[in-house]
Amino acid sequence: MDIPKDLSAENVSFPKEKNILNDIAQETKDAPGYGSLSEDELMEKVEGILMEKIKEGEKRAYFQLGLFYYEQGVMEKAIIYFERSKEFDYQSLYMLSIMLYDGIGCKSDTVRKTEARKKTAVSYIRKIAHSEDKRSKHLVNAAQFNLGRAYFQGYGVDRQSDTEAEKFWLLAADDGNPKASVKAQSTLGMFYSREESLDLKQAFFWHSEACGNGSLESQGALGVMYEYGVGARRDTDSAYVCLKGAADRGNVYAMGNLVAHYYRRKLYTKAADLASRVSGLSDIDLIAQQTDCLHSYIRKGIALSCFYYARCLHEGLGTKKDEGEAKKYYSRCYHFDPEVCASLQTKTQHGLM
Numbered sequence: 088m089d090i091p092k093d094l095s096a097e098n099v100s101f102p103k104e105k106n107i108l109n110d111i112a113q114e115t116k117d118a119p120g121y122g123s124l125s126e127d128e129l130m131e132k133v134e135g136i137l138m139e140k141i142k143e144g145e146k147r148a149y150f151q152l153g154l155f156y157y158e159q160g161v162m163e164k165a166i167i168y169f170e171r172s173k174e175f176d177y178q179s180l181y182m183l184s185i186m187l188y189d190g191i192g193c194k195s196d197t198v199r200k201t202e203a204r205k206k207t208a209v210s211y212i213r214k215i216a217h218s219e220d221k222r223s224k225h226l227v228n229a230a231q232f233n234l235g236r237a238y239f240q241g242y243g244v245d246r247q248s249d250t251e252a253e254k255f256w257l258l259a260a261d262d263g264n265p266k267a268s269v270k271a272q273s274t275l276g277m278f279y280s281r282e283e284s285l286d287l288k289q290a291f292f293w294h295s296e297a298c299g300n301g302s303l304e305s306q307g308a309l310g311v312m313y314e315y316g317v318g319a320r321r322d323t324d325s326a327y328v329c330l331k332g333a334a335d336r337g338n339v340y341a342m343g344n345l346v347a348h349y350y351r352r353k354l355y356t357k358a359a360d361l362a363s364r365v366s367g368l369s370d371i372d373l374i375a376q377q378t379d380c381l382h383s384y385i386r387k388g389i390a391l392s393c394f395y396y397a398r399c400l401h402e403g404l405g406t407k408k409d410e411g412e413a414k415k416y417y418s419r420c421y422h423f424d425p426e427v428c429a430s431l432q433t434k435t436q437h438g439l440m
Contacts, residue, residue, distance in 0.1 A: 162192030343391030355405030
């Protein structure tokens with residue numbers, strides 16, 4: 088697995104603050120006379136309570152209101168309250184840095200303004216990444232990951248640098264600490280799989296660490312490494328365990344490779360059944376949001392499934408033969424990932440499938 092440029096930010100969960108928001112909502116709903124509130128009315132009440140807390144001088148309420156808006160998808164308002172509290176609340180500063188870097192809740196602007204916005208975001212990320220303040224401790228590793236992302240993508244920094252990216256990702260990964268940035272651990276697995284920084288033993292190590300700490304992306308990657316003997320001894324049993332486990336958890340790239348796993352072992356009914364389901368997926372943004380998997384690998388997973396389903400339809404393997412439908416899925420494969428389509432087509436022409 089290479090690292091695509093669409094690498095997303097480290098999303099930090101704020102369970103304590105979310106619990107507070109849920110408690111406010113529940114208390115409001117349970118209050119006398121409010122039992123019949125609609126969802127929208129309830130949200131208005133929560134908003135009003137938080138605004139009142141801000142008026143009373145409760146600084147913590149700024150972040151809570153910003154997070155409330157963020158969770159509701161009202162990004163323009165979220166960014167306002169994170170901005171107002173960034174000087175005294177590291178959590179607000181962190182959320183603001185992500186929103187500015189990725190343009191969430193920001194108006195479309197010129198290339199020059201976009202670069203200025205990203206530089207501001209990186210200055211905030213850097214402040215957290217180098218902070219020794221106890222209040223920022225739970226954010227440091229995530230900020231280190233995001234700083235590495237900025238250097239890798241070359242946005243908001245003086246120059247693109249794989250070396251700096253690697254440095255900050257290693258800091259964020261913290262030797263595989265499960266409480267550190269698991270996303271950094273998984274990203275290092277991809278980083279060491281690249282031709283420019285190839286070290287397959289390190290790739291296997293970091294994907295193993297990340298998988299052990301719950302990374303869905305790395306669980307699928309490990310399955311592929313075991314399947315083809317990349318960075319580890321080829322082990323089809325371990326490959327199946329990883330691919331099936333990741334697929335069951337929603338990793339679409341693992342699903343596509345599980346289809347290939349079944350097909351190569353002549354388990355055509357299983358291959359066709361899974362491939363037909365995965366081939367119908369289309370909302371990549373939603374899948375990425377639900378799984379925190381990379382868009383480009385979701386596309387590859389769908390493309391793999393489309394091609395193998397087309398093969399099953401073309402040859403009548405595990406499903407009824409239908410050459411017209413087969414053409415449709417070959418085209419769909421190309422639509423999702425031309426490189427995957429070309430590679431599999433070449434293998435087919437050389438009798439390798």
